[in-house]
Amino acid sequence: MLGSRSEAARFINVHIKNFERASDLARRAWEASCSGRIEETRKILEQLCSLRAKPWEGKSSRERWAHMAMQLPGDVGGGPHKKRIGAILSARYQGRILEAMCGFNSYLLPSPDREVIALDYCREALERYPYPERIRVAFDLDCLGQKGTLDFFGKVRFDAVMICFGYDYLKDPAATFGVLRKILAKEGKLALVENPLRGYPDIILRRFAPEEATKYLRRVGFKKVTVEDMGIRPYEEAQLGSFVLETTDSKDRFYLVEASSG
Ligand SMILES: C[S@@+](CC[C@H](N)C(=O)[O-])C[C@H]1O[C@@H](n2cnc3c(N)ncnc32)[C@H](O)[C@@H]1O
Numbered sequence: 598m599l600g601s602r603s604e605a606a607r608f609i610n611v612h613i614k615n616f617e618r619a620s621d622l623a624r625r626a627w628e629a630s631c632s633g634r635i636e637e638t639r640k641i642l643e644q645l646c647s648l649r650a651k652p653w654e655g656k657s658s659r660e661r662w663a664h665m666a667m668q669l670p671g672d673v674g675g676g677p678h679k680k681r682i683g684a685i686l687s688a689r690y691q692g693r694i695l696e697a698m699c700g701f702n703s704y705l706l707p708s709p710d711r712e713v714i715a716l717d718y719c720r721e722a723l724e725r726y727p728y729p730e731r732i733r734v735a736f737d738l739d740c741l742g743q744k745g746t747l748d749f750f751g752k753v754r755f756d757a758v759m760i761c762f763g764y765d766y767l768k769d770p771a772a773t774f775g776v777l778r779k780i781l782a783k784e785g786k787l788a789l790v791e792n793p794l795r796g797y798p799d800i801i802l803r804r805f806a807p808e809e810a811t812k813y814l815r816r817v818g819f820k821k822v823t824v825e826d827m828g829i830r831p832y833e834e835a836q837l838g839s840f841v842l843e844t845t846d847s848k849d850r851f852y853l854v855e856a857s858s859g
Contacts, residue, residue, distance in 0.1 A: 615648045618648065619645060619648050622641055622644055622645045622648070623645060625641050626638055626641040626642050626645060629641060653799075658766065658800050659718055659719055659737075661797075661799070661800055662700070662717075662718075662719040662721075662722055662800075663719050663720070663721040663722070665722075665797075666700070666701050666719055666721035666722040666724075666725055678829050678851065679702060679704070681827075681829050682704055682761065682790055682827065682829065682851065683703075683704040683705070683706065685827060685853070686704045686705060686759065686761075686788070686790070687704065687705055687706040687708070687711075690705065690711070690756070690757040690759065690786075690788065691708070691710040691711050691756065692710070692711065692712070692755075692756030692757065692782075693711075693712045693714070693753070693754070693755050693756050693782075694711060694712070694713050694714070694755060694756060694757045694758070694759060695713075695714050695716060695755045695757070695758040695759065695777075695780070696713055696714070696715045696716065696759050696761075697716045697717075697738065697758055697759065697760050697763065697777070698716070698717055698738070698760050698761070698762075698763030698766070699715040699716060699717050699722070699723075699726055699761075700717060700719070700722045700726075700762075701722045701723075701725035701726055701727070702726075702727070702761075703715065703726065703727050703728060703731075704759070704761055704790070705759075707728065713728070713731050714731060714732045714733075714734060714755075715728075715731055715732070715733045715734065716733070716734040716735075716736055716738075717733075717734075717735065717736075718735060718736060718737040718738065718739075719735075720735050723735055734749070736749075738767065738773050738776075739767065739768040739769070739773075741772065741773065741776045742769075742772060743769075743771075743772045743775060745772075745776050746776065746779060747776060747777075747779070747780050750780055753780070754780060754781060754782040754785065755780055755781055755782060755785055756781075756782055756784070756785050756786070757781075757785060757786045757787070757788055758777045758780065758781060758785070758786075758787050758788070759787075759788045759789075759790070760787075760788070760789050760790075761789075761790040761791075762790065762791060762792070762795070762796070763789075764789055764791050764803075764805045764810060765791075765796040765801040765802060765803055765804060765805055766796075766800060766801060766802060767802070768802065770810065770813050771813035771814075771816050771817055772817075774787060774813055774814055774817050774819070774856070775817035775818070778817055778818055778819065778858065781857075781858070783858075783859070784857065784859060785857065785858075786855050786856065786857045787814070787819065787855070787856045787857075788853060788854070788855050788856075789810060789852075789853070789854040789855075789856075790827070790851060790852070790853055790854075791805035791810070791851075791852050791854065792805065792849065792850060792851050792852070793805045793806060793807075793850065793852075794848065794849050794850075795849075805852070807824045807852055807854060810824075810854050811824060811854065814854070814856040818858060819856035819857060819858055820857070820858055820859065821856065821857045821858075821859065822854065822855070822856045823854070823855050823856075824852055824853075824854050825852065825853045825854075825855070826850055826851070826852060827850075827851040827852065827853050829851045830849070
């Protein structure tokens with residue numbers, strides 16, 4: 598039996614999308630409990646429990662990304678440096694592009710010279726990806742292993758595959774790079790944008806280091822690998838609006854790593 602209404606409420610710490618259903622179940626559990634219908638109360642509470650939001654510590658990495666994707670615009674990500682990165686990448690990459698690990702951001706502005714396909718393993722992030730007209734693929738890059746292939750692309754080949762701020766979260770970056778290399782056109786490029794100082798500390802598996810990324814890229818057959826400092830500095834962020842700086846460390850750098858097979 599439920600001792601009080603607040604005891605019933607204890608079960609309804611739920612995600613907002615389940616709120617209506619949880620409210621209804623809580624009301625029914627309370628009524629059943631007040632009437633002494635113990636078995637019915639137990640069954641309703643079981644349904645209610647299955648809707649409970651998991652605490653952060655109990656969430657998988659994918660669930661943590663989903664949690665972040667459900668926040669209000671501007672709560673996470675964004676910031677003026679992302680606009681600068683977007684301007685640089687949009688000017689540089691044309692043709693058919695796979696924006697892998699896209700989250701709910703795109704660095705590629707719409708252009709008649711560009712077809713963009715977005716990929717992420719977090720459905721909630723893909724739902725918020727800003728260009729609904731683009732094809733969006735829900736796929737876990739970690740499930741491929743070294744011999745995997747992205748068969749669902751068939752014969753489609755990409756002029757560029759881009760990963761922005763994803764390197765730190767891949768279980769086996771070299772294996773992923775090897776798989777992505779197979780879907781590049783002959784002159785195609787794999788581009789990484791990364792920053793060694795940034796990343797979500799409770800999800801990252803490593804910190805980006807240009808030398809390590811270069812080693813992995815060469816290992817899987819990319820013959821030409823270049824590393825560029827993108828020239829974006831935190832002080833520029835301060836001049837671009839009222840955003841709070843994430844860091845003022847002068848070592849804060851954004852790198853563009855570009856790899857090709859030719
Ligand atoms: C730091 S966010 C970067 C998002 C976006 N590129 C940006 O710069 O704002 C990393 C993204 O990688 C995605 N991700 C992490 N592991 C993945 C995996 N194994 N397969 C596909 N996507 C993954 C997460 O869901 C998240 O959206």
